[in-house]
Amino acid sequence: xxxxxxxxxxxxxxxxxRYVKTYGASVLELDRxxxxxxxxxxxxxxxxxxxxxxxxxxxAAADFxxxxxxxxxxxxxxxxxxxxxxxxxxxxxxxxxxxxxPDRELIVTPGTQGGLFAVLSxxxxxxxxVALPDPEYFMNERxxxxxxxxxxxxxxxxxDKGLLSIGADNLAAARAARPRLLLLSHPNNPTGGVYxxxxxxxxxxxxxxxxxxxxxxxxxxxxxxAGAQYTHLGALPGMIERTVTLVxxxxxxxxxxxxxxxxxxxxxxxEAMERVVSLASLRAPGYCQQVLRHWAEDDAEWLxxxxxxxxALRDLMVERLRSISGVSVAPPAGSSYMFPLVxxxxxxxxxxxxxxxxxxxxxxxxxxxxxxxxxxxxxxxxFRINFSQDKKRLLSAAERITSALS
Amino acid sequence: xxxxxxxxxxxxxxxxxRYVKTYGASVLELDRxxxxxxxxxxxxxxxxxxxxxxxxxxxAAADFxxxxxxxxxxxxxxxxxxxxxxxxxxxxxxxxxxxxxPDRELIVTPGTQGGLFAVLSxxxxxxxxVALPDPEYFMNERxxxxxxxxxxxxxxxxxDKGLLSIGADNLAAARAARPRLLLLSHPNNPTGGVYxxxxxxxxxxxxxxxxxxxxxxxxxxxxxxAGAQYTHLGALPGMIERTVTLVxxxxxxxxxxxxxxxxxxxxxxxEAMERVVSLASLRAPGYCQQVLRHWAEDDAEWLxxxxxxxxALRDLMVERLRSISGVSVAPPAGSSYMFPLVxxxxxxxxxxxxxxxxxxxxxxxxxxxxxxxxxxxxxxxxFRINFSQDKKRLLSAAERITSALS
Numbered sequence: 001x002x003x004x005x006x007x008x009x010x011x012x013x014x015x016x017x018r019y020v021k022t023y024g025a026s027v028l029e030l031d032r033x034x035x036x037x038x039x040x041x042x043x044x045x046x047x048x049x050x051x052x053x054x055x056x057x058x059x060a061a062a063d064f065x066x067x068x069x070x071x072x073x074x075x076x077x078x079x080x081x082x083x084x085x086x087x088x089x090x091x092x093x094x095x096x097x098x099x100x101x102p103d104r105e106l107i108v109t110p111g112t113q114g115g116l117f118a119v120l121s122x123x124x125x126x127x128x129x130v131a132l133p134d135p136e137y138f139m140n141e142r143x144x145x146x147x148x149x150x151x152x153x154x155x156x157x158x159x160d161k162g163l164l165s166i167g168a169d170n171l172a173a174a175r176a177a178r179p180r181l182l183l184l185s186h187p188n189n190p191t192g193g194v195y196x197x198x199x200x201x202x203x204x205x206x207x208x209x210x211x212x213x214x215x216x217x218x219x220x221x222x223x224x225x226a227g228a229q230y231t232h233l234g235a236l237p238g239m240i241e242r243t244v245t246l247v248x249x250x251x252x253x254x255x256x257x258x259x260x261x262x263x264x265x266x267x268x269x270x271e272a273m274e275r276v277v278s279l280a281s282l283r284a285p286g287y288c289q290q291v292l293r294h295w296a297e298d299d300a301e302w303l304x305x306x307x308x309x310x311x312a313l314r315d316l317m318v319e320r321l322r323s324i325s326g327v328s329v330a331p332p333a334g335s336s337y338m339f340p341l342v343x344x345x346x347x348x349x350x351x352x353x354x355x356x357x358x359x360x361x362x363x364x365x366x367x368x369x370x371x372x373x374x375x376x377x378x379x380x381x382x383f384r385i386n387f388s389q390d391k392k393r394l395l396s397a398a399e400r401i402t403s404a405l406s
Numbered sequence: 407x408x409x410x411x412x413x414x415x416x417x418x419x420x421x422x423x424r425y426v427k428t429y430g431a432s433v434l435e436l437d438r439x440x441x442x443x444x445x446x447x448x449x450x451x452x453x454x455x456x457x458x459x460x461x462x463x464x465x466a467a468a469d470f471x472x473x474x475x476x477x478x479x480x481x482x483x484x485x486x487x488x489x490x491x492x493x494x495x496x497x498x499x500x501x502x503x504x505x506x507x508p509d510r511e512l513i514v515t516p517g518t519q520g521g522l523f524a525v526l527s528x529x530x531x532x533x534x535x536v537a538l539p540d541p542e543y544f545m546n547e548r549x550x551x552x553x554x555x556x557x558x559x560x561x562x563x564x565x566d567k568g569l570l571s572i573g574a575d576n577l578a579a580a581r582a583a584r585p586r587l588l589l590l591s592h593p594n595n596p597t598g599g600v601y602x603x604x605x606x607x608x609x610x611x612x613x614x615x616x617x618x619x620x621x622x623x624x625x626x627x628x629x630x631x632a633g634a635q636y637t638h639l640g641a642l643p644g645m646i647e648r649t650v651t652l653v654x655x656x657x658x659x660x661x662x663x664x665x666x667x668x669x670x671x672x673x674x675x676x677e678a679m680e681r682v683v684s685l686a687s688l689r690a691p692g693y694c695q696q697v698l699r700h701w702a703e704d705d706a707e708w709l710x711x712x713x714x715x716x717x718a719l720r721d722l723m724v725e726r727l728r729s730i731s732g733v734s735v736a737p738p739a740g741s742s743y744m745f746p747l748v749x750x751x752x753x754x755x756x757x758x759x760x761x762x763x764x765x766x767x768x769x770x771x772x773x774x775x776x777x778x779x780x781x782x783x784x785x786x787x788x789f790r791i792n793f794s795q796d797k798k799r800l801l802s803a804a805e806r807i808t809s810a811l812s
Contacts, residue, residue: 028681051480061474067663068467074457074663110516110665110687117686143685257473257480257692259516259665275434279549280523280686281516286663288691 030356030373040366044397047370049336049388051254054309057302059294060255067290074286078278079270080108080262081289088292092264095222095296096245097235104267107274108292110284112219112248112261114277117143119215119244119263121280122272123181124149131179133166135339135375135382137189137217144183152177155378156188161227162333164193171202175210182207185217186233187224190339190375190384192314192332194224200231208238213269215244219261220335222296222303223252225311228333234264241266244273249295251336252306254388258288310336313387313394320398324405336388339372342381342405355381358405365404367397436762436779446772450803453776455742455794457660460715463708465700466661473696480692484684485676486514486668487695494698498670501628501702502651503641510673513680514698516690518625518654518667520683523549525621525650525669527686528678529587530555537585539572541745541781541788543595543623550589558583561784562594567633568739570599572608581612588613591623592639593630596745596781596790598720598738600630606637614644619675621650625667626741628702628709629658631717634739640670647672650679655701657742658712660794664694716742719793719800726804730811742794745778748787748811761787764811771810773803 067073073081082103089102100106109115116139124130126148132140134153144151154174156164182203187194195203207214216233224230234243248261261284263273277283318331321340329340342358355372362369362383372379387394473479479487488509495508506512515521522545530536532554538546540559550557560580562570588609593600601609613620622639630636640649654667667690669679683689724737727746735746748764761778768775768789778785793800 048481052477055477064474065471068470071458071461074660075454110691113685114687139685146682146685254480259687259689259691259694276552279519279545279552281520281665283665285516285665285691285694288665288694 027373030371034356034359034363034371037360037363039363039368043363043366043368044389044393044400045368046385046387046389046397047368048256049251049254049386050390050393051257053390053393054254054306054388056249056254057294057299060249060253060258060291063291063293064258064287067287073290076283076286076289078283079106079274080284081286084108084289084292088262088295091296092247092262095247096264097232098240100264101267105264105270107263107270107277108284108289109246109261109263109273109277110281111256111259112217112246112250113139114259114281114284115246115248115261115263115273116140116215116217117280118273118276119246119265119269120144120147120183121276122269123213128181129177129179131174131177131182131212132376133184133188134378135188135190135372136183137185138370138374140183140185140217141376152179153376156193158191158193158330160330162191162193162225162331163228164188164191164195165199166202168202171206175206178210179212181213181215183215185219187220187332187334189217189220189335190337190370190379191330192335192337192339193330194228194230194333197229197231200233201236204233204236204239207242211242213242213244214239215246217246219246219248219251221247223307223310223336224334225307225314225332230334244269249292251388252303253295255291258285258291260284260288260292262292310388313389313391314338316391317385317387317394317398320395320402324402327405336386337384338387339375339379339382339384342383355379355383359383361404362401365400367400367404433779436777440762440765440769440777443766443769445769445774449769449772449774450795450799450806451774452791452793452795452803453774454662455657455660455792456796456799457663459796459799460660460712460794462655462660463700463705466655466659466664466697469697469699470664470693473693479696482689482692482695484689485512485680486690487692490514490695490698494668494701497702498653498668501653502670503638504646506670507673511670511676513669513676513683514690514695515652515667515669515679515683516687517662517665518623518652518656519545520665520687520690521652521654521667521669521679522546522621522623523686524679524682525652525671525675526550526553526589527682528675529619534587535583535585537580537583537588537618538782539590539594540784541594541596541778542589543591544776544780546589546591546623547782558585559782562599564597564599564736566736568597568599568631568737569634570594570597570601571605574608577608577612581616584616585618587619587621589621591625593626593738593740595623595626595741596743596776596785597736598741598743598745599736600634600636600739603635603637606639607642610639610642610645613648617648619648619650620645621652623652625652625654626657627653629713629716629742630740631713631720631738636740650675655698657794658709659701661697664691664697666690666694666698668698716794719795719797720744722797723791723793723800723804726801726808730808733811742792743790744793745781745785745788745790748789761785761789765789767810768807771806773806773810
């Protein structure tokens with residue numbers, strides 16, 4: 001398998017600009033038409049993980065029930081319960097490879113998404129330029145559009161081991177556009193790729209040289225597969241004072257239904273984030289905050305099992321997708337996403353495949369996937385799946401996707 | 407007791423403007439100095455209700471546990487679980503005196519605050535004028551400041567039965583300022599006042615005549631005391647198509663720790679709100695949404711008990727506060743707030759009393775209250791308390807406030 005270049009050469013600068021220009025409303029229209037399209041009764045939803053296939057750790061419900069019985073944590077500080085922050089700060093420090101001051105550098109947010117919105121609202125003003133990998137988590141660009149920011153794209157490449165890199169030319173071009181902020185998910189959503197450590201170092205160098213603030217969404221940083229080396233961007237020299245790292249239990253631990261995440265960053269940024277959270281929803285749900293009490297605590301064995309379970313599904317799904325003629329896919333090095341490219345479905349007779357049409361065809365066959373356009377211009381011809389699913393249902397989804405694309 | 411005029415005449419137009427101009431940072435500085443001020447170890451916090459004194463109805467935890475056991479509602483639509491919306495729409499219709507389409511006119515939000523933020527973010531742009539009663543819930547003005555909106559103040563009067571009215575002159579002046587939107591809490595936060603039906607009708611007339619959108623935060627509309635008549639603004643003729651009504655179980659039902667609220671409004675506004683919620687935190691917490699399953703369902707008896715319990719505490723607290731020399735207070739007609747005025751504390755030698763100093767003195771005596779400035783210019787010399795507390799602690803707080811102000 002050859003390296004998969006994520007920006008198809010057919011998307012030149014002019015079409016990129018067109019894409020960006022029409023991103024707002026037209027993307028919502030595409031979303032709506034996909035949502036409205038008919039589907040067979042037993043639609044398999046691969047747009048997110050199945051919390052019944054991979055259930056939350058038992059500590060989550062137990063911690064919630066304790067908090068409810070204690071009945072003292074309904075009204076916490078806007079940045080989250082102070083006793084909880086004191087409790088999890090050392091654990092977060094171990095995870096992120098740095099120290100974390102629970103009072104000044106840590107905020108509990110309404111999900112990792114709530115942290116993302118808070119940090120961008122706090123730091124980004126209309127007209128600001130923000131560097132963003134292509135492809136990236138679709139909500140990143142939508143929040144930036146809501147704030148009136150201008151996106152500077154960093155096209156990324158993914159090799160056949162799922163590792164990501166950003167070419168020196170693309171980095172230099174992004175630098176020349178003089179962004180104020182660098183925003184990225186790592187592992188990358190939608191590819192599941194993990195960045196080469198040399199790329200992470202190059203991003204840190206850019207951030208220090210250009211005095212950028214960096215926001216890194218590490219929601220999936222605990223689900224890394226064998227053979228991949230994961231570098232925490234915020235732990236590199238010179239980065240603690242300029243990096244906001246977002247993490248949370250929504251994905252690896254299947255705890256999305258509680259809506260809690262955490263952000264670690266410089267004290268003034270945490271303070272500004274707290275102000276946004278207080279306006280947007282006061283605080284993360286008081287009782288739900290407490291499900292973090294035992295999150296990521298002494299769970300190495302549990303995490304090994306969970307990672308192995310997902311790695312097996314990853315390998316299975318890569319094999320099934322690659323067996324479809326015209327489809328290529330890089331195995332993700334982390335997360336439960338993959339981002340296959342459909343080179344030539346039978347019904348695409350004019351030019352490259354359209355990822356909206358592809359998602360519509362797959363839905364007609366009984367599987368809901370996230371169409372590539374949601375993730376940036378490089379999503380052309382691609383779709384994202386979340387393979388954190390029941391194995392039988394995932395195999396059934398693979399069959400349906402095969403029939404839709406063959 | 408004479409009617410309490412909420413805008414002290416000493417606050418002329420020029421000082422109002424100065425107040426508004428310095429509202430942003432200086433208010434945060436005042437907040438910080440109050441938060442940092444030392445307090446005795448057993449501080450009694452009257453800035454919010456005590457969920458141990460008035461506990462949530464038993465259905466809440468039971469519904470949450472069911473949702474967790476079912477494990478199907480972690481990922482709902484951004485506007486909330488569709489089965490839940492179908493279930494609660496008729497009940498909401500009964501409550502609000504109108505019909506509610508569960509698919510098009512209803513959104514479950516991350517608390518009522520999440521609904522407030524979503525609707526204002528969806529509708530208000532920088533420079534828009536928004537009419538707002540004075541005094542009002544402090545977060546209303548902070549969200550508007552965040553959005554760059556210009557506040558048009560509607561000074562309100564409260565009589566000694568706790569009923570609120572807005573004078574014809576003040577209404578005409580607000581109309582002349584040509585606002586785009588009218589935003590109010592009802593019952594009013596911080597006074598606990600309920601608007602006279604003639605004032606509600608005048609607000610509706612203004613909205614229809616001037617083609618305004620109206621956002622009414624009815625978080626406390628189920629906690630109305632004997633003798634008060636409550637009019638739902640959104641149920642008046644011509645109002646359904648222009649009113650967004652926010653409600654939720656956070657206050658009357660003490661369920662703030664779950665962070666769920668609901669908003670009912672015109673379909674295009676609900677759609678725009680959903681987009682904001684999706685950016686700000688994806689959705690209200692999936693499992694927590696389900697605590698609404700039995701919310702406000704066949705609970706007339708429970709509500710009568712809860713209201714009577716609060717009414718007794720209201721009467722007690724009004725009596726205690728009125729026994730302090732120089733303090734006047736109108737008994738709230740609804741909610742668990744009251745907003746006493748300190749006319750002549752011993753340290754107020756020049757002009758009206760300073761509500762920041764008052765709150766600092768009360769804190770030094772062992773009670774945390776919300777200082778008047780947070781609620782608008784008419785808060786000068788006032789403080790807000792939430793009397794949804796354990797009776798003994800409330801009496802102890804009254805003693806401490808008495809010693810601070812005597």
